[in-house]
Amino acid sequence: MVFMALFSFRFSEELLGLVGRWTVAHYVKVFTSEGIYLRILVKTIVIAVVATAACLLVGYPFAYFIANASRRWQSVLLTLVIMPFWTSYLLRVYAWTAILGDRGLINEALRFFGVTDQPLSFLLFNVFSEIVVFVYLYIPYTVLAIYASLEKMDRSLVLAAMDLGATPVQTFLRIVLPQTLPGVYASIVFVFIPILGEYVTPTLVGGMSGVLITNLLVNQIHALEFGFGAAIAFVMATFVLMLLLGLRRSVDLERLYVA
Amino acid sequence: MSPERFPRRSPRWALRLPRLLLALYGLLGFVFLYLPIAVLIVFSFNSSAVITFPLQHFTLSWYRELREDFVLLGAVRNSIVVTAVTTVGATLVGTAAAFPLVRTGFRMKRMVNLFLLLPIVIPGILTGIALLILFVPVLNLTLSLNTVIAGQIVLAGPFVVLVVASRLYGFNQQLEAAAMDLGATPWRTFWHVTFPLILPGVLAGALITFTLTFDEFIVTFFTIGPESTLPMYIWSLVKFGVTPKLNALASIIVVLTLGTLLTANSLLRRRAR
Numbered sequence: 001m002v003f004m005a006l007f008s009f010r011f012s013e014e015l016l017g018l019v020g021r022w023t024v025a026h027y028v029k030v031f032t033s034e035g036i037y038l039r040i041l042v043k044t045i046v047i048a049v050v051a052t053a054a055c056l057l058v059g060y061p062f063a064y065f066i067a068n069a070s071r072r073w074q075s076v077l078l079t080l081v082i083m084p085f086w087t088s089y090l091l092r093v094y095a096w097t098a099i100l101g102d103r104g105l106i107n108e109a110l111r112f113f114g115v116t117d118q119p120l121s122f123l124l125f126n127v128f129s130e131i132v133v134f135v136y137l138y139i140p141y142t143v144l145a146i147y148a149s150l151e152k153m154d155r156s157l158v159l160a161a162m163d164l165g166a167t168p169v170q171t172f173l174r175i176v177l178p179q180t181l182p183g184v185y186a187s188i189v190f191v192f193i194p195i196l197g198e199y200v201t202p203t204l205v206g207g208m209s210g211v212l213i214t215n216l217l218v219n220q221i222h223a224l225e226f227g228f229g230a231a232i233a234f235v236m237a238t239f240v241l242m243l244l245l246g247l248r249r250s251v252d253l254e255r256l257y258v259a
Numbered sequence: 260m261s262p263e264r265f266p267r268r269s270p271r272w273a274l275r276l277p278r279l280l281l282a283l284y285g286l287l288g289f290v291f292l293y294l295p296i297a298v299l300i301v302f303s304f305n306s307s308a309v310i311t312f313p314l315q316h317f318t319l320s321w322y323r324e325l326r327e328d329f330v331l332l333g334a335v336r337n338s339i340v341v342t343a344v345t346t347v348g349a350t351l352v353g354t355a356a357a358f359p360l361v362r363t364g365f366r367m368k369r370m371v372n373l374f375l376l377l378p379i380v381i382p383g384i385l386t387g388i389a390l391l392i393l394f395v396p397v398l399n400l401t402l403s404l405n406t407v408i409a410g411q412i413v414l415a416g417p418f419v420v421l422v423v424a425s426r427l428y429g430f431n432q433q434l435e436a437a438a439m440d441l442g443a444t445p446w447r448t449f450w451h452v453t454f455p456l457i458l459p460g461v462l463a464g465a466l467i468t469f470t471l472t473f474d475e476f477i478v479t480f481f482t483i484g485p486e487s488t489l490p491m492y493i494w495s496l497v498k499f500g501v502t503p504k505l506n507a508l509a510s511i512i513v514v515l516t517l518g519t520l521l522t523a524n525s526l527l528r529r530r531a532r
Contacts, residue, residue, distance in 0.1 A: 068281065087509060088474060088509055193382060198384075203498075
């Protein structure tokens with residue numbers, strides 16, 4: 001019950017930040033002010049979409065690989081997928097500067113093998129590195145969610161489809177994929193939404209071009225512009241809420257978390 | 260999908276090839292997941308202060324420096340305190356909140372459930388800012404480790420509610436009725452019947468809270484005062500990019516985690532036998 005009070009607060013108090021004068025000026029500013037906030041917000045959403053799609057594309061075969069392993073191996077592999085979560089999140093992000101940087105692992109390896117003589121500087125401090133790190137951070141969720149739905153899938157349907165002459169591609173698109181859609185939706189909740197709120201990654205590896213809405217948000221808060229910060233936060237929260245309500249039809253959130 | 264079921268038109272290797280590719284892909288996936296951690300460990304033994312290649316020579320000095328860094332030790336101590344208090348607090352509050360949610364039927368229950376889940380789904384940065392605005396302009400509190408703990412409880416509590424609630428849903432309430440019929444007081448019934456049955460859920464909740472809180476950055480970032488916790492200390496160094504000590508720290512954490520996992524695993528196996 002204590003919780004309820006706290007949580008009802010959570011949403012009203014974002015508005016309370018605006019007291020003094022009740023005003024919508026902050027909201028007007030979010031949506032106008034030379035369009036910068038709106039533009040960055042849209043950019044954040046686009047990057048999150050791309051990163052989520054990449055997670056799904058890369059993670060799907062990975063989950064398939066785990067689901068196809070023997071029982072014993074499956075539990076080992078799943079533990080290995082989750083393990084990175086238990087090391088410092090900040091340091092895991094930071095380590096990527098040592099991999100993608102001008103004198104990082106990839107560039108030094110390329111030079112060693114004589115592929116390049118100039119370091120490829122497009123690897124770090126831009127949108128590319130940002131997306132790579134997003135995928136790195138959130139792909140375990142995708143793998144777990146898709147693995148779970150692959151596990152539940154009725155394998156005999158696959159055999160039946162093949163027996164009836166379906167090609168592997170047809171079988172995948174019409175039998176496997178529809179049955180694993182819950183996993184795909186689940187990974188949207190666990191990947192897309194957290195990425196919208198990522199602050200560390202754009203700060204550490206995003207560079208100038210990788211500035212996201214969270215960076216603007218934190219700047220406002222640090223400048224003690226609570227009202228304006230709260231307005232940005234509230235716009236983001238509304239977007240997330242609408243997305244969740246939209247997804248509610250296709251995913252049962254409670255199920256998702258308990259499982 | 261055993262290949263034997265299909266007419267064998269293609270040679271064996273052609274049937275094996277997809278599996279081989281899949282295994283190769285899986286291997287690459289794990290390389291991707293572990294490369295950053297491997298890099299941290301390698302650099303923790305490297306004498307250069309910045310993490311760039313080529314490697315310099317082998318050294319243990321970063322590990323030595325860790326031991327003498329009082330700021331770090333203080334941050335670790337703070338982290339332990341925050342995590343311990345949060346774990347106890349979130350577990351108590353979350354368990355208590357799970358009961359009315361499962362046992363009583365009231366209107367708007369679905370709505371309440373949804374709101375309860377929000378702090379889990381909503382990005383942490385929003386929760387952090389909401390808490391900051393609640394603590395500072397609204398409640399006029401001074402930011403300290405106490406506000407950090409309060410924030411962490413808000414963040415972790417819902418996870419405890421979820422795991423305990425799932426335990427309560429599969430709970431046979433006739434057991435409680437039986438205990439009461441046999442003359443047990445409500446208090447005794449709780450400790451001897453209810454509590455042992457939900458204990459796995461409570462423990463799981465505590466474990467989740469512990470792992471979540473110890474490494475939590477973004478909510479702490481907004482709710483902390485002049486003190487420092489381990490993630491805040493790491494952040495202060497990582498921003499400037501000179502972190503050889505941190506590599507050593509990360510390596511120690513990896514080894515500890517791995518050790519804990521392996522021991523837990525072997526203990527569980529022994530118990531299963």
